[in-house]
Amino acid sequence: MKEKLAKAIEELLSYARSHLYLRDEDVIYVRNLLLEELKVEEPYKGEIDEKAIAALKTPDAILDPIREGYAEEGLSVDEIDRITDRALGLLTPLPSEVISTFDGLYKKNPELSTTYLYNLSIENDYIKKSRVDKNILFDAKFEKGPMLEISINMSKPEKSNKDIAAATKKADVSYPRCLLCPENEGYIGRPGHPSRGNLRFVPLTLGGKRWYLQFSPYVYYREHCIVFLEDHVPMKVDGFSLASLMDFADLFPHYFIGSNSDLPIVGGSILNHEHFQGGGHELPLLKVPFLNTLKGPVDGVVLHEVDFYDTVLCLEGKDKAKVHEAALKVIEAWAHYDNPSLNIVSHDEEGRHSTSTIIVRKKEGNYLIYLILRNNRTDAEHPGGIFHAREQFAHIKKEGIGLIEAAGLFILPSRLKRQSKLVEEAAASGLSYEEMVKKNPDLQGFAGMLSSLKHGLTAEKYIGGICRLILDDVSVFKKDEAGKKGLHAFLQGTGYGI
Ligand SMILES: [Zn+2]
Secondary structure: OHHHHHHHHHHHHHHHHHHOOOOHHHHHHHHHHHHHHOOOOOOOOOOOOHHHHHOOOOOHHHHHHHHHHHHHOOOOHHHHHHHHHHHHHHHOOOHHHHHHHHHHHHHHOHHHHHHHHHHHHHHOOOOOHHHHOOOEEEEEOOOOOOOEEEEEEOOOOOOOHHHHHHHHHOOOOOOOOOOOOHHHOOOOOEOOEOOOOOOOOEEEEEOOEEEEEEEOOOOOOOOOEEEEEOOOOOOOOOHHHHHHHHHHHHHOOOOEEEEOEOOOOOEOOOOOOOEEEEEOOOOHHHHOOEEEEEEOOOOOEEEEEEOOOOOEEEEEEOOHHHHHHHHHHHHHHHHOOOEHHHOEOOEEOOEEOEEEEEEEEEEOOEEEEEEEEEEOOOOOOOOOOOOOOOHHHOOOOOOOOOHHHHOOEEEEEOHHHHHHHHHHHHHHOOOOHHHHHHHOHHHOOOHHHHHHHHOOOOHHHHHHHHHHHHHHHHOOOOOOHHHHHHHHHHHHHOOOOO
């Protein structure tokens, strides 16, 4: 192992010179840091293939032999990631250098700056690209209605029992305060808190406050970025978050940017730290046509009804302050709108239930503010949420429907790959649902898939169809007559008449 590590150090130094901007003057110094870090007494004296290293896209070919060595010694994936992330962190430019390079490129062209930070995050292994590439992606197309995108996420590492045991025994450490706090930059990680040894981010000013831009290690789509507020404060959909999103759209017009809503069930997985998600991918929602375009109370701003499965409105205009004013009016009107005949109750004894998921982008100088109307109320009949995936779809998606799914890209659990294959086999051998579940108890709930497959549908088609039905469930105004009437009554109340 010592020999493997010593060789990897020399290869990593060569890799960092060609990929991570390591300067010749810094090589001896960083070599000594790595020798200490990896507990190697002296450098490797043999040859390394510098030409092959220069051609690498990621450091995997260098890291894999030492990953295997550590695995043979009994270390878990998380423990090995902590070691390799720390090593790559030492080889990555310091945050101040990353920021000055980013800013220099930004002045030439904003796209160059985000491409730089994205590529750096892949090349220094913060984004573990080879794991992400294992995700199964497919489009779900329908005879009528917009397409959806499905990703079966194979890249989030399965937790080992050892890690879970260590996390339960962990000391009550409150540093870093959460996964999105700025003190994660370079943090080594611990059981229950992932390694951030090679994380780099850059500061931005949005809405008059300091935020940071980084890329998501799980890249659910192309250039999937996360923008988080410097302060650890809960997510809130309000005038400040809307203004901050619009400022981001000014700075990076080649990206969309969105905020999850600020309530459980209809929000993202982290509600306790204000943050956005964005990126270079055109989510299915952003490609669909507008239905009606209505004029309203704010001059120069129109409201489009968007032809999507959940309830989406889009405000459009050129004047930033006016678009902000018009969108905020709709957000606030929705937050207080009640229509008990459609099950829409904005407030009850449990508190507030209505909120919006917001996506902002700029197109030909116009601001487009997409508002996905959400409500998280539950009742006896719908313990998971009245406007949430119905219980019988839990075999496909259990978690809350956040911004990315609500906009048409579904991130589904890795178990579905194995389960789909087992259901395919059961269908091919003509098993009944009961026989299939007896053989594989975790296929409970897959009766619909089994029957669809027996009728010639593919697993992908079946999964796509369920995702579409989930978005119908999420829709607060259904597509039937009562729903359409309700939506128009709501719009009329905010000054947008048909
Ligand atoms: Zn935080």
